[in-house]
Amino acid sequence: MSKAIKLIAAFKYKNEFKDGYPLVTEESVQRIPKGIEEGAVIELTDESGRFIGKGYYGKQNKGRGWILSRNPQETFDEAFFANKFKEALKKREALFHDPETTAFRVFNGEGDGIGGITIDYYDGFYVISWYSEGVYSFRNTVIQALMNSADVKGLYEKKRFAVKGTYIEDDDFVAGERASFPLMVKENGISFPIYLNDGAMVGVFLDQRHVRKTIRDKYAKGKTVLNTFSYTGAFSAAAALGGAVKTTSVDLANRSKSKTIEMFSVNGIDFEAQDIIVEDVFNYFKYAVRKQLKFDMVILDPPSFARSKKHTFSARKDYPELLAQAIQITEKNGIIVASSNCSTFNMKKFKDFIKKAFTQTGDRYKILEEFTLPEDFRTIKEFKEGDYLKVAFIQKL
Incomplete structure (x- = not known):
């Protein structure tokens, strides 16, 4: 070397x-x-x-x-990576033994000791995501270490770094056996159709596991639910399984409709009894205000940054305004599930955004519960940016 x-x-x-x-x-x-x-x-x-x-x-x-x-004699060889992987796998033992959950994170970058890579588990299949060309240069060593440390049925990879001005989102099959798609996995008993060969977004954001369970088990029963930036409709399915009267899923991406129909179908939910709308969320909010629509629960989980033809959204700047619009279409005593995965502000700042939005609308509120990353998304206290997820269940009084 x-x-x-x-x-x-x-x-x-x-x-x-x-x-x-x-x-x-x-x-x-x-x-x-x-x-x-x-x-x-x-x-x-x-x-x-x-x-x-x-x-x-x-x-x-x-x-x-x-x-x-922190060891000057350290060599980044197969043994180094294998030790890190074995430690990480041991920390997820409880999840490996949970028959109701077959998809979770097994290695979370710097939280498990190696910044620049994450590894997710989908019912026997593993997916490595590489976040720089630098860590990708260790590819063969890392793959060998993982294959020797875990019981890998099949391995896929995602390259999440820019090369010569292009953004790569490869989804190559690497080793073992190829999965059949959709690959069906479970999370707290909810079924998810997964596509490991379909770009960076495979069909579920694993960091929201506890939030989906909480919506299903504690808040959805008898409620009308609006799920914005709904992607595959995972929150909507959780709400429907929890006894929601009706769900409305809104997302700008055309494929969100077929993905949401599939999500409902694999969970035995009649998708025709739900509303699935392909529309810019900002336009939908204006429409809902105009039509005086109100929901018992509004789920707000925007990307950190989004651009449509008419709108540019940055969570750091625009979250309070977005939340204020959600407040207007939430029933009295209704629940807003406010979420952000933006790493440039913390929970304290997020609560300032919540306060600012409710001050703007003149409504009172109460935060009922808060969530950060689940236990498989390990973080270290020395790297606060790694603990990026902030979720608040807010009751509009």
């Missing part, structure tokens, strides 16, 4: 790194040498040359690499 490239921590970031912060950025080091290759091993020191950590160079959003070890 070629010699590690030395990087010196910038003075103001030095203590953060020493405390265990794992992400290397342009501003967190004094200088990144020109021509450094993706996947190069880096060694981080302070200005006195004292060793801080060792990792790899890889461009991931604003990141420039990850610290993977």
